Amino acid sequence: MSEPYTKMLPGISNLNRPYWEGLRRHVLTLPECDDCGLIWYAPSPWCPKCHSRNFKWIELTGKGHVNAWSELKGTHATLLGAPTDGLPDNAVEITLEEGPRLISNLVGVEPGEIRTGMPVTVVYDDVAEDLTLARFKPA
Amino acid sequence: MSTFDLKDRTAISGVGDTEYGRPLNRSAIDLAAEAFGNACDDAGISTRDVDGLIMSVGSPLGVDCDSLAQMLGLDLRMYSQTWTHGRFTATCIQQAAMYVAAGFADTVACMAALGSSGVQAGLNPRPFNTDPFAAAAARDEAAREGGGGHGQDPVYGIDTTDVGAALVARVYFDRYGATSEQLAAVSIATRRHAAMNSGAMNREPLSLDDYMQSPLLATPLREPDYSLVAEGAACVIVTSTERARDMRKTPVLISGMQPLPVGREEFIWTYPGFGVAQQERRAYGEKLQPVYKMAGVDHSAIDALFTYDVYSIITWMALERWGFCKPGEAADFTQGGRIEIDGELPINSHGGLLSEAHMFGWNAQVEIIRQMRGECGERQLENTEMMQWANAYGDSLIYRR
Numbered sequence: 001m002s003e004p005y006t007k008m009l010p011g012i013s014n015l016n017r018p019y020w021e022g023l024r025r026h027v028l029t030l031p032e033c034d035d036c037g038l039i040w041y042a043p044s045p046w047c048p049k050c051h052s053r054n055f056k057w058i059e060l061t062g063k064g065h066v067n068a069w070s071e072l073k074g075t076h077a078t079l080l081g082a083p084t085d086g087l088p089d090n091a092v093e094i095t096l097e098e099g100p101r102l103i104s105n106l107v108g109v110e111p112g113e114i115r116t117g118m119p120v121t122v123v124y125d126d127v128a129e130d131l132t133l134a135r136f137k138p139a
Numbered sequence: 140m141s142t143f144d145l146k147d148r149t150a151i152s153g154v155g156d157t158e159y160g161r162p163l164n165r166s167a168i169d170l171a172a173e174a175f176g177n178a179c180d181d182a183g184i185s186t187r188d189v190d191g192l193i194m195s196v197g198s199p200l201g202v203d204c205d206s207l208a209q210m211l212g213l214d215l216r217m218y219s220q221t222w223t224h225g226r227f228t229a230t231c232i233q234q235a236a237m238y239v240a241a242g243f244a245d246t247v248a249c250m251a252a253l254g255s256s257g258v259q260a261g262l263n264p265r266p267f268n269t270d271p272f273a274a275a276a277a278r279d280e281a282a283r284e285g286g287g288g289h290g291q292d293p294v295y296g297i298d299t300t301d302v303g304a305a306l307v308a309r310v311y312f313d314r315y316g317a318t319s320e321q322l323a324a325v326s327i328a329t330r331r332h333a334a335m336n337s338g339a340m341n342r343e344p345l346s347l348d349d350y351m352q353s354p355l356l357a358t359p360l361r362e363p364d365y366s367l368v369a370e371g372a373a374c375v376i377v378t379s380t381e382r383a384r385d386m387r388k389t390p391v392l393i394s395g396m397q398p399l400p401v402g403r404e405e406f407i408w409t410y411p412g413f414g415v416a417q418q419e420r421r422a423y424g425e426k427l428q429p430v431y432k433m434a435g436v437d438h439s440a441i442d443a444l445f446t447y448d449v450y451s452i453i454t455w456m457a458l459e460r461w462g463f464c465k466p467g468e469a470a471d472f473t474q475g476g477r478i479e480i481d482g483e484l485p486i487n488s489h490g491g492l493l494s495e496a497h498m499f500g501w502n503a504q505v506e507i508i509r510q511m512r513g514e515c516g517e518r519q520l521e522n523t524e525m526m527q528w529a530n531a532y533g534d535s536l537i538y539r540r
Contacts, residue, residue, distance in 0.1 A: 008293040011284050041417070042285060048403055048417075068306035068415055074356040076301040076365055088296035091357070093306050093415060101417060103292035116313045133294065 005128035016043045018057045023132040026124040028062045031055040041100035062122030064096040069114045094136055108137040149236040150383035150390035153182025153376035154505040159496030163370040167202045167254035174372035182376045183387030191217035191244030193231040195251035217244040223251050225447035226399055228500040229534040233396045235377035251501045252372035289407050304450040305357035307408045317470035323350035324473045325451035326363040326493055333490030335518035340367045341494045364451040366492035373501035391511045395434030395537030407532045410460040423466055434537040438462050442522040445503040447530045448491040456531035488518050511540050
C-alpha cells in the first residue's frame with residue numbers, strides 16, 4: 001500500500017475537468033478556438049483572444065521547450081521557517097509546441113543541467129489513484 | 140472623460156506608521172490604531188475628523204472595516220477595502236483621491252495593518268500555531284481558482300510568489316547576459332539605505348562578497364534578493380489640497396496617477412511583451428506612460444523612485460517599464476551607486492521591502508512624504524521636488540511638493 005497523497009490537489013471544476021481527465025488517460029488536452037485557432041491555457045469559458053465561445057478540446061503533442069526555470073534550493077516560505085521537504089527540485093515554465101505555457105517540474109535532470117530553450121516532452125506522472133500530473137523530461 | 144482634473148487637487152496631509160518586525164506578537168487592530176493615530180497627529184487633526192477609510196486588509200485573515208471602525212469608535216461616510224498586496228497600495232490612494240475630489244469624503248485614511256496575534260484559528264483547518272504565518276498566507280493565495288497570480292502552481296509544489304520572480308530573473312539573465320553580481324547592486328543599495336533608518340528590519344551592511352556567498356533559494360535569486368516579511372502598519376491621510384494647506388505639515392500633492400492594468404499581457408513581475416506566463420514576446424518601450432502626461436512631466440523630472448522591491452529583480456523590471464532605461468539596460472543602469480541616496484536616481488531611500496520591511500509599499504508612501512518634508516535625517520535626499528511610486532506591474536503615483 002503506497003503512502004496517501006498529501007500534496008495540494010488541483011481544483012477540478014467544470015471548466016478544467018477535460019484537462020485533468022485527459023491527463024488521467026495520459027493525453028495532454030487543451031481548448032482550441034474554432035474561430036481564431038488559439039490553443040490556450042488555462043481552460044476558460046471562452047477564447048481569451050477573440051472571445052468566441054466556440055471551441056473544442058484537442059490533443060497536444062506534449063512537446064515543447066523550457067522557457068524559464070529555477071532550481072529550488074529554498075523559497076520565500078522556507079526562508080520564513082516552512083519545511084523544505086516536499087519542495088520540488090525545480091520549477092520550469094514550458095512553452096508547448098502549440099503555444100501555451102505551463103508551470104511544471106522537469107524530471108530526469110541532474111542539478112545544473114537545466115537550460116533555457118531545452119527541448120522537452122511530457123511525462124505523465126500518476127501521483128495518486130485519481131490524479132496524474134504533466135511533468136516534463138528532456139526530449 | 141479626462142483625468143487631468145485630478146492633477147494636484149488632492150494631497151497627503153499626514154502619515155503614520157508603527158514598528159516593523161516579525162513576529163511582533165501584537166494585534167493588527169492595535170497596530171492599525173497606532174499608525175492611524177500617528178497619521179492624524181502628523182496632520183494635526185483629531186481621529187474623529189476622519190470620515191473615510193480605505194484598508195488593505197491583511198492576509199490571510201486581516202482586520203475588517205466593521206471591527207476597526209467599531210472598536211476605534213469611528214463614524215465613516217466612506218469605506219473601501221482591498222487585500223494587502225503591493226498591487227493595491229496605489230489603488231487605495233487613488234480611490235481616496237477620487238472620493239475626496241468627488242466630495243464623498245473630506246478626510247480619508249488609507250492604510251495596511253498586519254499582525255499575527257488576534258487571528259481566531261478555530262475555523263481554519265490549518266494549524267496557525269505551528270505553521271509560519273506568512274508561508275500559510277502564500278499558500279492560501281496559491282490555492283485560489285486560477286492560482287495566486289504570481290506564477291504559482293501549488294499542484295507542482297510551487298506555492299510561493301518568489302518562484303515567478305526567479306523565472307523572470309532567469310529569462311532576463313539569459314536574454315541580456317545579466318549576472319548575479321549585477322543584481323546584487325539592488326540589494327546592496329537598499330541595505331545601505333536601511334543602515335540609515337532606525338526602523339529598518341535589516342541594517343547589516345551587505346557587500347558584493349556577502350551577496351555572492353549568501354544562500355541560493357529559487358535560483359538565480361539569493362537570500363538578499365528577498366524582501367523581509369513583516370508585521371506592522373502604515374497610514375496616509377488624503378484630503379483636498381486646499382484643506383491640506385491649512386493643516387500642520389507641508390502638503391504633498393498627488394500630481395499624477397495611473398491605475399493598475401491587468402490582462403493576458405500582464406504578469407505581476409514584469410511588463411507586457413516580456414514573454415513569460417501567457418505573454419507574447421515583443422518589443423516594449425518608447426511610449427510615455429500616462430502618469431507622466433497627467434503630472435505634466437517626463438521621468439527626467441523624478442528626483443527619486445520608490446518601487447515594490449519584493450524581490451530585487453522587480454526593481455529592474457520597474458525601471459524598464461517606466462522608461463528610466465530601455466529593456467535590457469537595468470542591469471547596467473543600477474551599477475556604480477546610481478540608485479543610492481547620493482546617486483542620480485535614488486531608489487527606496489528607506490530600504491524598501493528588501494531591507495526596511497515588506498509593508499506592501501505603504502512604508503514607501505510614508506517615506507516619500509517624509510522625504511519631501513525634509514524629515515529623513517541621515518538619509519535625507521537633496522532633491523525632493525517630485526517623487527514617483529511606480530511598479531513593475533504597471534501602477535503609479537507621482538507626488539510633488
